[in-house]
Amino acid sequence: MEFLNQIEAVLGPIGLIIIVGVLGLVLVAITVVLIVKQPEDPLNKLKRASSPAAKSADPTKKLRQADGNQQLQKFAKFLEPEDVAELSAKQLMLRQAGYQSRDAVRMFYFAQMALGLFGMFAGIVYVNFLGGGEGMSTQKMMMYTVGPGGIGYYLPKYWVTRRVGMRKQEIERGFPDALDMMLVCVEAGQSLDQCIVRVARELRASYKALADEFEVVAYEMKAGKDKVTVLNDMGERCGVQDVSSFVTVLVQSAAFGTSISDALRVYAAEMRDKRVMRAEEAANKLPTKMTLATMMLTVPPLLIILVGPSVHGITQLGKISGPGQ
Secondary structure, three states: OHHHHHHHHHHOOOHHHHHHHHHHHHHHHHHHHHHHOOOOOHHHHHHHHHOHHHHHOOHHHHHHHHHHHHHHHOOHHHHOOOOHHHHHHHHHHHHHOOOOOOOHHHHHHHHHHHHHHHHHHHHHHHHHOOOOOOOOOHHHHHHHHHHHHHHHHHHHHHHHHHHHHHHHHHHHHHHHHHHHHHHHHHHOOOOHHHHHHHHHHHOOOOOHHHHHHHHHHHHHHHOOOOHHHHHHHHHHHHOOHHHHHHHHHHHHHHHHOOOHHHHHHHHHHHHHHHHHHHHHHHHHHHHHHHHHHHHHHHHHHHHHHHHHHHHHHHHHHHHHHHHHO
């Protein structure tokens, strides 16, 4: 008990918690160092060296790629969920946000862990060593210590969710123009593969996210992947209802043998009408959104202009009539 009292006298009411937290951080650091220094499995090294891609690739480039992925490969068990469904859902969410790398899931969880530990460390330093915890209760000290860690942990998730929403909006805005370009290319005699490549190149300057999706489709088709599977993957990867409907139109057109140009013409006209309807909907919402700003910025100055002179006159009248009374 005397030892605990000494700790409380030196470090404050949560001194024991600070010591346990520091020990936990030290153990985590030791574990990370041991995992990093762990030698590579010889079987994995042999498989990587004997693969056809490794034999045909440039040796220097192969080494750079292996080094880039090897740093996270050692932490794969800790940085990837073991559930296959959860892993697939996380990969899909990151692809919808624009992160197509195979290490995107590991980087996401690594960012969560690093920012969480950094936030908790910053909270501990602020509360106990910078004087921020003076006069605080134990509950507030715990909030100021654990709160930054929680914020840092959820910050990557918020960023990815925001990126997904922005990317979907960009794809929705650029998709009608892409359909018009595809219709022109198809009617000019180009095949579907060629018009996808051309549309991806033309949309690069204005709608980069949509251009990236079309480039992925073009590369997968060149690699020999089934066209229906490629289009369905595009619809799932974008996560936009318009793109999913477009994929369904192309798949049905190929299944029933109808003209792709006719299907594109009808669907492009529908997309133009839908874009006009979205613009009208946004215009109709604008007066409601401006009501609060109008009341805050217009009504107070108007009241001052109308009521101010009367209030000033009454005040001056009271000053004049005061001594007479």
